[in-house]
Amino acid sequence: MSRMLNKIAIITGAASNPGLGYSTVMRFAEEGAKLVITDIDMVGLAAVEKEITAMGAEVLAMEQNVVDEQRWQEVIDATVERFGGLDVLVNNAGIAVLKPINEYTQADYNLQMDVNLRSVFLGCQKAVPAMKDSGGGSIVNMSSVAGMRAMAAVSVYGMAKAGVQILSKCVAIEHAADGVRCNSLHPGLIETNIQNDARRDNPEGHAQLGTMVPLGRMGNPEEVANCVLFLASDEASYVTGAELVVDGGLIAG
Amino acid sequence: MAIDFTDQVVLVTGAGAGAGLGYSCAVAFANGVISLASDLSSFSTGSLLEVDGGWNAI
Numbered sequence: 001m002s003r004m005l006n007k008i009a010i011i012t013g014a015a016s017n018p019g020l021g022y023s024t025v026m027r028f029a030e031e032g033a034k035l036v037i038t039d040i041d042m043v044g045l046a047a048v049e050k051e052i053t054a055m056g057a058e059v060l061a062m063e064q065n066v067v068d069e070q071r072w073q074e075v076i077d078a079t080v081e082r083f084g085g086l087d088v089l090v091n092n093a094g095i096a097v098l099k100p101i102n103e104y105t106q107a108d109y110n111l112q113m114d115v116n117l118r119s120v121f122l123g124c125q126k127a128v129p130a131m132k133d134s135g136g137g138s139i140v141n142m143s144s145v146a147g148m149r150a151m152a153a154v155s156v157y158g159m160a161k162a163g164v165q166i167l168s169k170c171v172a173i174e175h176a177a178d179g180v181r182c183n184s185l186h187p188g189l190i191e192t193n194i195q196n197d198a199r200r201d202n203p204e205g206h207a208q209l210g211t212m213v214p215l216g217r218m219g220n221p222e223e224v225a226n227c228v229l230f231l232a233s234d235e236a237s238y239v240t241g242a243e244l245v246v247d248g249g250l251i252a253g
Numbered sequence: 254m255a256i257d258f259t260d261q262v263v264l265v266t267g268a269g270a271g272a273g274l275g276y277s278c279a280v281a282f283a284n285g286v287i288s289l290a291s292d293l294s295s296f297s298t299g300s301l302l303e304v305d306g307g308w309n310a311i
Contacts, residue, residue: 169310176307188296219296226293235288241310245300252299 003233005032008083008134010075012066012123013093015044019192020142021092022048023221024228028088029057031229036079038064039093058083066093066119072126085134088232089127091120091141091164096194098153109156116160117167124171128180136179140231141168143184143243145251161186165243172241181240183231188247189218214249258285 009028013021014037025037029052037052039045042063049061060082064071079086097104097112120141131137146154147161164184171182189195189209195218199206210217227246230236245251263282267275281287288294289302303309 172307172310190296215296215298223294223296226288226295227297230288230293238304238306239302241307242303242305244297244302246294246297247300248296249299 003031003229003235004028004088007033007087007232008036008079008085009033009088009090009232010036010038010079010086010127011090011092012038012064012119014048015039015041016193017044017048018196018221020187020190020221020224020228021090023225024090024092025052027222027225027229028232029055029059031233032057033088034058034083036060036062036075036082038062038066038075040065064093066091066123067114069122069126072122076126076130080130080133086127086130087134087137089123089131089137089139090228090232091123091139093119094142096157098157100153101155104156112156113160113163116157117163120164121167124167124182128171128175128178131180132175132178137181138232138236139168139171139180139182140228141182141184142228143168143186145186145188145245145247147184148186148243148245149251168243169241176240181231181236183236183239183241184243185224185227185231186243186245186247187219187224188245188250189213190224191218191220212250213247214252217248219246219248258282258287258291263290 011021011025014025016022025048035057037048045061049059052059062075064075094116097108124139141164143164144161146158147165168182168184224246227244265275265279268279270276
């Protein structure tokens with residue numbers, strides 16, 4: 001329990017279980033981090049808060065719509081006030097609006113880009129000053145293999161995730177001298193609540209998804225969280241501006 | 254929490270130079286802090302990870 005000992009970390013989109021944010025919260029708590037967890041789902045977030053408090057972790061739970069610039073500043077300020085600094089930000093919150101290009105409305109487009117890209121920009125922009133004041137830090141931005149490979153019905157989602165990838169590199173370059181690292185993480189097919197919805201809607205089609213993956217199965221959220229942990233920790237102290245693919249080999253071919 | 258390499262057999266080549274990557278990997282394995290070789294990265298394969306301080310991000 002030492003890889004994140006006393007590191008102060010904000011994780012967005014932390015309430016959905018099973019989900020990448022929830023699993024990251026659990027993993028960070030196991031490793032001794034002080035946690036600020038945010039989500040728009042306060043019922044789910046309260047359950048997560050209760051669970052990790054029982055584990056002995058110090059935690060601050062805050063309602064946050066990640067597209068709200070003012071709320072970002074409030075979350076950062078509350079983090080510094082409560083724990084005395086900021087070491088790690090995991091920009092995890094996101095949604096998936098998946099449909100053919102012809103069916104996208106402007107509202108669909110704006111929502112997808114706001115929640116999955118503009119929010120990440122805001123998070124990085126607001127977190128960096130607090131990290132500089134703390135002597136440096138690590139930002140892990142949740143992208144996707146959809147930002148690296150074209151797929152049908154994934155256009156705007158993929159555009160946003162590709163934007164996260166290049167944004168992460170820009171943050172890395174602009175703030176390397178400040179001791180702030182920034183990397184993107186690219187999950188493939190992972191068993192989360194989003195996949196549970198897909199399984200309910202199309203069980204036969206969903207069952208075939210795992211066969212597309214060279215490892216022969218979908219990934220677990222914990223397998224993504226472990227890689228977030230690596231990038232966030234000092235073990236990755238020379239890794240910045242990079243992308244880590246966690247997809248069971250899906251896009252290696 | 255160190256990563257548990259109990260009963261895992263690890264081959265590290267080029268491990269002789271004291272300031273080299275192989276030597277450092279061997280030491281890291283002994284200390285249990287290698288993420289990519291461990292089960293922590295159990296769903297990551299066929300991927301590349303740059304460890305360059307941001308050199309290739311430009």
